[in-house]
Amino acid sequence: MAHRFLASTPLLRTSLSLTARARAAVPAQYANYVTASAVVMAGGKAKKAAPKIKAQSNSFRKKKGADDDKGESGSGGATRLNEKYYKPSVPVKVEEFLPSTATKEHVGQVLGFPSTVVPALAQTAYPTLLSEQFELIKPAALVVRDSTVSFLEKVDKAMKTPSAQSRIVLTGEAGSGKSALLLQTVSHCLSAGWIVIYVPKATTWMNSSFAYNKVANTTSFVQPLLASNLVGQIQNVNKSILDKITTSETATVGRHEVEKGTKLSALLEVGVKDQFAAQDVMELFMKEIGAQKDIPTLVAVDEVNSLFRPTQYLSQDGKELDPEHLKLSKLFLNYISGKSTFKHGAIVAATSDTLLANKSEVLEVTLGVKEVSPYKRLSQTILPWTQGLTSVEVPNYTREEAKGVFDYYKKANIFFDAASEPLFLNKFITSNGNPRKFFTACAKGI
Amino acid sequence: MLRSLTRLSGFSASRIGFQQPAVARISIASFHMGTRPNAVSVSTSTATSPSTPLPPPMAASIPKSDISTTTANATTAQGTDAGPVTGASSEQLGGEEEDKNTQDDAESAASGFAEFTPVSPEQARSLTQNPILSQLVNTIMKDGKKARAQRFVADALLEIRSRTQSDPYHVILDALELASPILKLTAIKKGSKVLQVPTPMTERQRRRKAIVWILEASDKRKGEKQLKDRLASEFLAVVNGNSGALVKKNQLHKMALANRANASLKY
Secondary structure, rough: OHHHHHHOOHHOOOOOOOHHHHHHHHOHHHOOOOOOOHHHHHHHHHHHHHHHHHHHHHHHHHHHHHHHOOOOOOOOOOOOOOOOOOOOOOOOOOOOOOOOOOHHHHHHOEEEEOOOHHHOOOOOOHHHHHHHHHHHHHEEEOOHHHHHHHHHHHHHHHHHHHHHHEEEEEEEOOOOOOOHHHHHHHHHHHHHHEEEEEOOOOHHHHHHOOOEEEOOOOOOOOOOHHHHHHHHHHHHHHHHHHHOOOOOEEEEHHHEEEEEEEEEEHHHHHHHHHHHHHHHHHHHHHHHHOOOOOEEEEEEEEOOOHHHHOOOEOOOOOOOHHHHHHHHHHHHHHHHOOOOOOOOEEEEEEOOOOOOOHHHHHHHHHHOOOOOOOOOOOOOHHHHHHHHEEEEEEOOOOOOHEEEEEEEHOOOOOOOOOHHHHHHHHHHHHOOOOOOHHHHHHOOOO | HHHHHHHHHHHHHHOOOOOHHHOOOOHHHHHHHHOOOOOOOOOOOOOOOOOOEEEOOOOOOOOOOOHHHHHHHOOOOOOOHHHHOOOOOHHHOOOOOOOOOOOHHHHHHHHHHHHHHOOOOOHHOOOOOOOHHHHHHHHHOOOOHHHHHHHHHHHHHHHHHHHOOOOOOHHHHHHHHHHHEEEEEEEEOOOOEEEEEEEOOOOHHHHHHHHHHHHHHHHOOOOOOOOHHHHHHHHHHHHHOOOHHHHHHHHHHHHHHHHHHHHHHOO
16 A cells, blocks of 8 residues: 555655655654554664665666556566567548448448548547447448438438427447447538537436536526536537527626627637536527527437436435436436427437446336336336437347448458458357447457 | 487577577477477577477377368468378468468467367367467466456457557467476475476476466556456567566576486486
8 A cells, every 4th residue: 555655756766765755755743653563663674774775766766667668568668579569550441421421332331430520529538338449440430230321311301300309219239339320420410510419428417427516596406517518519519610600689698798699609618618607508509509490400418318317416305316407417308308499400319228227217118118017106207308209229230231340340450360251150140240249259259 | 308408508508588489499299209300490580489380299190170171271381391280280270361471370280289179260269269268268267257267368369459450369379389388397306305307298288387477477567457458468578578477487497407417317
């Protein structure tokens, strides 16, 4: 325990003995407190001081070098690496995933995110398990599936309709490609010039990782920092488009006055700079983009099941808060449930099976994914928010799609066996075509 | 055995502290048959790459399996030294990628169990079918938790791949070859004295020793919490030439040299 503490202090570089360093690291107020071990140490110190100094100071110096560079090249960093095995990483050549290439002819091809979209996607993190795959194979790319083509046709139809009519939730078994399909939708809409609000991990909104304050005289709570972060993300993703839209009237956001005709990007800037105004900025922003018809809006929420179950925040009575008590979540729930609407736009959400604790039984029952006994009492506070949602099931890979992915993995050197038909069949059948299991089977062989 | 030890002494006298190249390993076959393997030569190039393949331990006639012949590629190492036996085992890595030379195939095929368990090409790197990888998995396994051990090995292989952008299977093979000692010291009592006698080991025993040393060395790594990271770092350290496992191997070889006189004793 002590060595971990010492490793972080600048005392490392001195040539003091271990005991002297330990003494120096202890705060002054405790320095005079005599313990039995201190007495024993003082007695033995005279004998052991001399030989101990050199050994320990050497070991500390060596450790400092080893921590810096990679372990396999050894301490000091001067050891050569075996050139036979260390090769430069070559990104895989893939075509771009554009509205023109997301067609039936390209089903089974792996297409990368366009260069215009990648900086926008970099504003928010990728979904957890997908990001591990993207770190392994660069650049980030996803396969075009039958379900992609049909879903994007649906989203394109929703371009000219109110969002209350297109509230879709992607469901399916664990690892079947819901988050991936959502990512493709986000990329497609960004390329097509929509305003996109992408929330990759709605769980972080609910698991009490952000500070929350009670709003006076109400039962609601606000999360200032979270709202400010979200406002900043939206601004960075949609900067050029938001310059074209202006506010329709004067409004007050927090302590600030926003005049009529302010660009929406300037409005969001207010929320970025003042986190306590961010919630009001967000609400005004959503109202403004919903009121205009020129540019459609996409709200894409991943891990949406955490919006339909009690949060990990506590009220003043010590009870768990529902998502409707958090103002930012309630704002999004209004749009997801259809209580508020964009004049042109769509709401697409995806459930996540990553954490079992985040599953929402209410959502699953309402969408028809799960059946429970009719006598089971579902939460009456959460149930109304789930009405009117359409469920789209994301299936496992078809053989054609899996073959395309298999060839892509081979090109990306994820596995080094020969890409033969028996090997492909082995991986495809043992994983049942489940995308995540197929990746594990190819990459790890288990 | 004596001849092998003199080779070892002549070698290490001049190159103490360097990597022992593959040449220093004398196979058990030559010991039994009393001949010198003709493929052994001193490699003065990078000390970290094994040069020539070992002849197989037992030149018994093994029936060629139908499984390996049907799916074998034409580019496998058919033309290397020991014909039918190496052929059957090298086909397990048949269908190898374009840039791998035949030397690698034959080298990796010259392991103890390969000849006896014919494997189809798509199972060449399988954690369950490949004898070397399954031995690695079993050595890591504790309390019968095989799936956990398989996960560790699979994750370590992926970690090696992401750090080096090359085939992790060959890295592991190379590391195991480099870290495996060629003999062990058996203690025997001659009168009242305890003498250390250098005795040969089978391929599997050698490999196990290498695996155990690599695992022990990986446990000493600070800063990497997960076994997969430590294991990957350790395999790469062996291949790069600085690992505790290599130190242990060299120590054992030195002690064997010191006790080489006891090798001729009968017990």
